[in-house]
Amino acid sequence: MTKTVQDNTINIFDNQIYDKGVRSKKLKQEYNQLTERIKDISHKIEYYRKNDDYAEATKLKRQQSDLENELVELDDKLNEEDFKVTAEEFEEFYKAYNGEMSEFKAEHQKLSEEMNNKLKEVMKVYRKMVENKNEAGRRVSREQYVKHEKLAPNATYNHYKGQIFDHEVNLDKDKHDTTPRGYAWKLEKALDAVSRDEFQKYHYGHKQW
Structure with missing residues (x-):
């Protein structure tokens, strides 16, 4: 099939949205891990305070403060443009997506009609076959x-x-x-082979997904 639709949707996804999403998720994971460490230290501080060990509690408080500063830095990063998909990028993606999908839908409709016309041709041939078999059947x-x-x-x-x-x-x-039924099975088998062949082209890297 000749490629006529632009790749804007794919390019925006690959180079902007997905890339940011991966970086953001990695940063979010670090953020969550840091949050858990701060919570853990908070529990320890409470423990030492209850046991009047203020020196150890103070040390942990300093450590907690450092981690909280790191957390603020991570939070700021998460809101930076390199890690956050902007409203404009979402809008750009869907503008490209909707435009390209409308072209695919139009082509699908055209090909669907072509398939239906081919089936009508098959019906005409099959009618001749049945007529021939009926004439033979009169003799049989x-x-x-x-x-x-x-x-x-x-x-x-x-x-x-x-x-x-x-x-x-x-x-x-x-x-x-x-x-x-016999022809339906043959057609299904043939069309399944086409679907499998096209799937394998992407799956084995002969075509880029």
């Missing part, structure tokens, strides 16, 4: 009666059944299933 139903009549001319159970279903008429030398 009579031959079935004649065969039994030849084998047992005096048998009372031999009756001419008349019309038979087209799927009861086998004209294929290789005995392929030419029923709607």
Whole structure:
């Protein structure tokens, strides 16, 4: 398929939003770990104060103060442009996304109609096949009666059944299933192969996702 849609959505995501998101999450993890350390020190300070060990409590208080300063620095960083996706970037992303998706939807509609037209062509061919099988079936139903009549001319159970279903008429030398179900299975198998092939192109790196 010829590529006609711009890659703005992908470029904005890869180079702006996702990159910032990864950095922000890493920083947020550090922030959470630091918060837990401060909480832990707070518990220790309370313990030493209850036991009148103010010297140790004071040391821990200084350590806690240093960690709190680090926490403030991390908090400030989280609000910096390098770590925070801006409203403008979200707007830019969705503007590109909506524009590009509208093109994909239009192309999908076009291809969907093309598929439906192909199915109509298949229906026309299949109708001819059924008509041919029905004509053959008119002969087959009579031959079935004649065969039994030849084998047992005096048998009372031999009756001419008349019309038979087209799927009861086998004209294929290789005995392929030419029923709607048979063709549906073939089509499903073929389309699954296409989907699998396209998936593997991305999965194995032949095409960039």
